[in-house]
Amino acid sequence: MGLNFAPISIRRLGPAAHAARGAFAHIAKLALDIALPTLCISCREPVDGEGVCAACWGKLSFIERPYCPKLGIPFVYDPGPELLSMEAIAAPPAYAKARAAVRYDEVARTLVHQLKYQDRTDLAPIMGRWMARAGRELLADADLLVPVPLHWQRGFSRRYNQSGALARVIARCSGVRLQGDALRRVRATAQQVGLSRSQRSSNLQGAFQVSPDRLHEVQGRRIVIVDDVLTTGATVDACARALLRAKAAEVSVLVFARVVDAPRAPI
Secondary structure (H helix, E strand, O other): OOOOOOOOOHHHHOHHHHHHHHHHHHHHHHHHHHHOOOEOOOOOOEOOOOOOOHHHHHHOOEOOOOEOOOOOOEEOOOOOOOOOOHHHHHOOOOOOOEEEEEEOOHHHHHHHHHHHHOOOHHHHHHHHHHHHHHOHHHHOOOOEEEEOOOOHHHHHHHOOOHHHHHHHHHHHHHOOEEOOOOEEEOOOOOOOOOOOHHHHHHHOOOOEEEOHHHHHHHOOOEEEEEEEEEOOOHHHHHHHHHHHHOOOOEEEEEEEEEOOOOOEOOO
16 A cells, blocks of 8 residues: 655645745845845946946936926926926927936946847846836826837847836836737837938838727826837837827826937027
């Protein structure tokens, strides 16, 4: 007659088993930290805790006030409330406001490229938290987060959407609901790199539309579009127009980094 060994239930063992399991997990984490020290998310040098090393932190340029209330472009001095940048006056976008966590400089470029092209999805949590901090004004009134979508062909080759990865973190930080499939990229477009502002706008003409089965999610909602980088704003502007055509109440934009030209004075 064979012996019948029933599996032991952790729940049956009670609090002692849970405490032992927690202690074991803590010891395992300490051992892993010793064997594999935490690395700077930018240069990969060892660093205490999570984030960037002191050298890379010094190179990051976080965008703080004063900045254009519409486009979030930093000003060289504080002109007072509600004074707009030259760009906001000369070419008003379809979206209401845009905010970015950092300027698109050396370290920011490294982080974006690693997230976007090198499968470094481990960067999304810290980048998304910085974005949530930068966009707290927008998120306080938002009903919905909508990431800029990839065309299915590009999504298949990249395996994930970096804007969606950032939006998931922002949703957890802010409590704003994420609707990842509200927008569709219905037309494959050429790469935007190297194109002028007008060429980028033409390239994106008719590229985005709201999913028919998500129209009711969009109508009357205050929406924040999430993307990694804002260069000329053509991509997020095309997304905003598609959402506004679907009767969204208001559309704003939150990105990790934005290209900033030479320091600008407000008008």
